[in-house]
Structure formats: C-alpha cells, structure tokens
Amino acid sequence: MSKDGKLLLLDFWASPFCARVKIALEEKGQKYEQSEENLFGGKSELLLKSNPIHKKVPVIFHNGKPILESSIIVEYIDETWPSPPLLPSCPYEKAQAKFWADYIDKKVFEVGGNIWRNTSGEVQEEAVKEFIEILKQLEEALGDKDFFGGKAFGYVDILAIPLTSWFLAFEKFGGFKVEDHVPKFSAWIKRCLQRETVSKVYPDPEKVYEFVGNFRKMNGIE
Amino acid sequence: MNQEQQDNLQNAQEQGVRQKIARMDEVILLDFWVSMFGMRVRIALAEKGIKYEYKEEDLRNKSVLLLQMNPIHKKIPVLIHNGKPISESLIIVQYVDEVWNEKAPLLPSDPYQRAQARFWADFIDKKMYDAGRNVWTTKGEEQEAAKKEFLGNLKLLETELGNKPYFGGDSFGFVDIALIGFSCWFHAYETFGNFSIEAECPKLIAWAKRCMEKESVSKSLADEKKVYEFVSRMRNKLGIE
Numbered sequence: 001m002s003k004d005g006k007l008l009l010l011d012f013w014a015s016p017f018c019a020r021v022k023i024a025l026e027e028k029g030q031k032y033e034q035s036e037e038n039l040f041g042g043k044s045e046l047l048l049k050s051n052p053i054h055k056k057v058p059v060i061f062h063n064g065k066p067i068l069e070s071s072i073i074v075e076y077i078d079e080t081w082p083s084p085p086l087l088p089s090c091p092y093e094k095a096q097a098k099f100w101a102d103y104i105d106k107k108v109f110e111v112g113g114n115i116w117r118n119t120s121g122e123v124q125e126e127a128v129k130e131f132i133e134i135l136k137q138l139e140e141a142l143g144d145k146d147f148f149g150g151k152a153f154g155y156v157d158i159l160a161i162p163l164t165s166w167f168l169a170f171e172k173f174g175g176f177k178v179e180d181h182v183p184k185f186s187a188w189i190k191r192c193l194q195r196e197t198v199s200k201v202y203p204d205p206e207k208v209y210e211f212v213g214n215f216r217k218m219n220g221i222e
Numbered sequence: 223m224n225q226e227q228q229d230n231l232q233n234a235q236e237q238g239v240r241q242k243i244a245r246m247d248e249v250i251l252l253d254f255w256v257s258m259f260g261m262r263v264r265i266a267l268a269e270k271g272i273k274y275e276y277k278e279e280d281l282r283n284k285s286v287l288l289l290q291m292n293p294i295h296k297k298i299p300v301l302i303h304n305g306k307p308i309s310e311s312l313i314i315v316q317y318v319d320e321v322w323n324e325k326a327p328l329l330p331s332d333p334y335q336r337a338q339a340r341f342w343a344d345f346i347d348k349k350m351y352d353a354g355r356n357v358w359t360t361k362g363e364e365q366e367a368a369k370k371e372f373l374g375n376l377k378l379l380e381t382e383l384g385n386k387p388y389f390g391g392d393s394f395g396f397v398d399i400a401l402i403g404f405s406c407w408f409h410a411y412e413t414f415g416n417f418s419i420e421a422e423c424p425k426l427i428a429w430a431k432r433c434m435e436k437e438s439v440s441k442s443l444a445d446e447k448k449v450y451e452f453v454s455r456m457r458n459k460l461g462i463e
Contacts, residue, residue: 091317102313
C-alpha cells in the first residue's frame with residue numbers, strides 16, 4: 001500500500017484514544033483529515049460500516065482501508081512511517097513497551113471510570129485507592145527516566161498521555177489530587193505537554209470535566 | 223601470583239565461559255497445562271523449533287519464580303529468555319517471532335496485514351475467554367445468554383476465516399495461534415452448555431482439525447477429555463450444579 005495515500009481519522013474530541021492516533025501522526029509529520037463523530041447523537045454510517053464489531057472511534061482510513069483499535073493503529077503508523085521510531089527496535093525492550101501499553105489499556109480508563117461513574121461513598125473511595133495504586137505502578141516503571149521509553153518520547157508515552165486529560169474530572173469527582181500521590185508521574189505529564197505534537201491535540205481537561213459532568217447528570221449520577 | 227592462584231583463576235574463567243555458553247539462549251516457560259494462553263506460547267516455540275524448559279505452575283500455590291518474573295499480574299504464561307521475563311501471551315508470541323525470525327514467520331510482513339492480524343487476536347483476547355467461562359459457570363437463562371454470545375463471537379471469527387485454510391491465509395499464523403488453544407476447551411463448553419459448536423460453526427471446526435494436523439499444535443494442546451475433567455472439578459469447587 002502506498003505510504004503517501006490519504007489519511008482520514010474518525011474522531012471524537014474528548015476521546016483519549018483518538019488523541020493517541022493524532023499524536024502519533026503529528027510525531028511522524030503526517031497530514032490527515034479528521035471527521036468528528038457525534039457519539040451520542042448518532043454514529044455515522046461510515047463508522048458503523050468500518051467498525052461493525054466494536055462501533056468505536058478511533059478508526060483510521062489509509063488509502064481507503066480501515067485500521068481499528070488505537071494501540072494497533074499507533075503501531076501501524078510506526079511501521080508504515082519508521083522515522084522517528086516510536087517503538088524500540090530491540091525485541092525485549094519492545095515487549096516491555098507493549099506490556100506497559102497493555103497494562104495502561106486494561107487499567108487506567110476503566111478504574112478512572114469507576115471514580116466518575118459513582119457518587120461519593122465506599123465504591124468510589126475504593127476506585128480512587130485502586131487508581132492511585134495504578135499510577136504508583138506506572139511511576140515505578142517510569143523511574144528516573146524522562147519518558148517511559150528512556151530519553152525519547154515514544155509508544156508508551158503516546159498511549160498514556162492523552163488519558164491524563166481526564167484526570168481533572170477523576171480528581172474533582174473523586175476528591176483527590178494526582179500530584180499529591182505521584183509527583184514524578186505528574187512531572188512526566190508536564191514534560192509531555194511541552195511537546196507541540198501533544199499540546200496540539202490534547203483534550204482540554206476543563207472541557208472534559210464539563211463533558212463528564214453532563215454525562216453524569218444525564219445518567220442520574222450525582 | 224603463585225601456581226595455585228593461577229590454577230584457580232583459570233578454573234574460574236573456564237567455568238564462567240562454560241556457564242555463559244550453557245546460558246546462551248536459555249528459554250524457560252512458566253505455564254499451566256490447561257491454559258489456552260500458555261498453549262499459544264508452546265505452539266510459537268514449537269513452530270520455531272526452540273528448545274525450552276517447561277515449568278508447570280500450581281496456580282493455587284504460585285512459585286517464587288513466577289511472582290518474581292511477573293509481579294504485576296502474577297499470571298502464566300511467562301517466558302524467561304536468558305533470565306529476562308516477558309509476560310502476556312500475545313506479546314510473548316510476537317517477541318518469539320521477532321527474535322527467532324529466520325524461520326516460520328508468524329505475523330505477515332505487510333503493516334496493514336499485521337494490523338488486521340493484531341485486531342483479530344485482540345478480539346479473541348477480549349471476548350473468547352469470558353464468553354466461554356460464562357457458558358460453564360452459569361445455568362438457565364444466564365447460560366442461554368452466554369451460549370448466544372459465545373456462538374456469536376465464533377460466527378464472527380468464522381466469517382473472518384472465510385474460505386481460507388488458516389486465518390493467516392495459506393500459512394498458519396498469529397490469529398490461528400491466538401484461537402486454536404480454545405478448541406481443546408470446546409468439548410467442555412459443549413457438554414456443560416448442552417450444545418454443538420460444529421452444528422453452528424462447521425467451518426471453524428474444520429479449521430481446528432486442520433490446525434491439529436500440525437505437530438506444533440497437537441503437541442501443545444491439552445487433551446479435551448482431561449480439560450473436561452478439569453472444568454468439572456472447577457465447577458464442583460465453585461459449587462455449580
């Protein structure tokens with residue numbers, strides 16, 4: 001497939017998963033078109049046709065062919081446009097990066113969701129505790145490195161950083177502050193946001209907080 | 223340095239070299255015989271012709287080695303290659319494919335085909351285990367719903383397979399490896415769920431039989447009768463029936 005073909009992203013402004021794809025494309029200097037999906041008003045026919053199984057964004061079309069699942073899309077982008085590399089070339093380091101990507105995918109958004117989907121009480125407190133433990137685990141994996149991959153911003157950073165745009169919402173509804181518990185991780189967040197490729201596409205945390213608030217009201221969570 | 227010291231030094235150096243040679247490509251697999259996830263790794267290693275040490279874990283009494291090598295999830299399979307651990311079965315399979323890349327490629331070389339293979343392996347990971355487990359752990363209406371979901375997922379996979387001999391096309395590959403371990407659990411699902419998978423998904427059963435003709439698969443899968451007995455014991459423990 002020609003590397004230079006057209007790129008179209010089915011997108012949603014608040015989705016951290018879509019932001020992952022946008023950051024990866026920005027890092028590679030690839031131009032792309034975006035089409036905003038109205039996830040609550042009615043998903044487009046194109047979305048439902050191209051992702052009939054999960055019916056989710058992001059979906060990216062390259063030369064008319066769809067690729068699904070944000071971490072798979074980011075890896076596809078890395079393989080199609082190898083420079084600058086997002087994944088390590090050493091197989092062991094690559095496997096470690098994928099391990100952390102998988103951990104982040106399984107834990108962060110789900111447990112964060114358990115915070116805002118519940119009103120204050122025991123269930124929410126448990127979710128906050130679990131969330132902080134997850135971040136502590138990530139902070140340990142980060143260690144004293146600038147980025148998860150080491151000196152260079154890479155795959156794990158790209159998959160993790162957009163999720164942090166939802167942290168303000170988690171913090172406000174959960175009554176805690178991420179920085180109090182994981183200062184090194186918080187420093188990493190700030191470091192990533194200094195990159196234009198990230199800040200350009202990072203969902204506005206205040207708008208996300210408002211969005212989640214509205215979603216809670218619509219679903220009778222207060 | 224006197225003669226004795228010289229001899230000791232030489233012995234130590236030789237032993238070091240011997241140990242280094244012995245440790246070259248030391249491959250250990252921490253596994254559990256009935257795990258469809260462990261089977262993925264066994265198949266990949268067999269496809270590549272890699273010699274390895276198989277260590278059976280007692281999941282009710284996990285070894286210190288397992289807890290050290292996979293402290294976060296504490297799960298099998300874990301591959302330990304020259305002392306370094308790799309966890310998560312699909313990540314391990316991709317690692318094996320990259321390190322031992324001179325034969326039997328498991329993933330396609332084209333990035334788009336690779337993304338498709340990863341998508342279907344991810345689908346299998348997200349859907350198959352829980353759907354299958356729900357079939358043998360529930361009864362009545364709940365079980366009917368579980369069967370419906372389980373068969374629905376299999377039918378999607380069957381459609382994806384189409385008329386190809388394998389999910390990878392002409393050659394056995396990543397998606398085949400991701401799914402085939404579940405086939406030795408089919409007999410247990412069918413018996414406890416009281417249904418026939420072959421009746422609903424004949425092409426998929428034909429695919430499973432085709433895969434079983436490969437030695438790498440037949441030697442890696444557990445015997446379906448033993449799996450049935452295992453599930454039976456688990457049901458008793460969970461108080462189902």
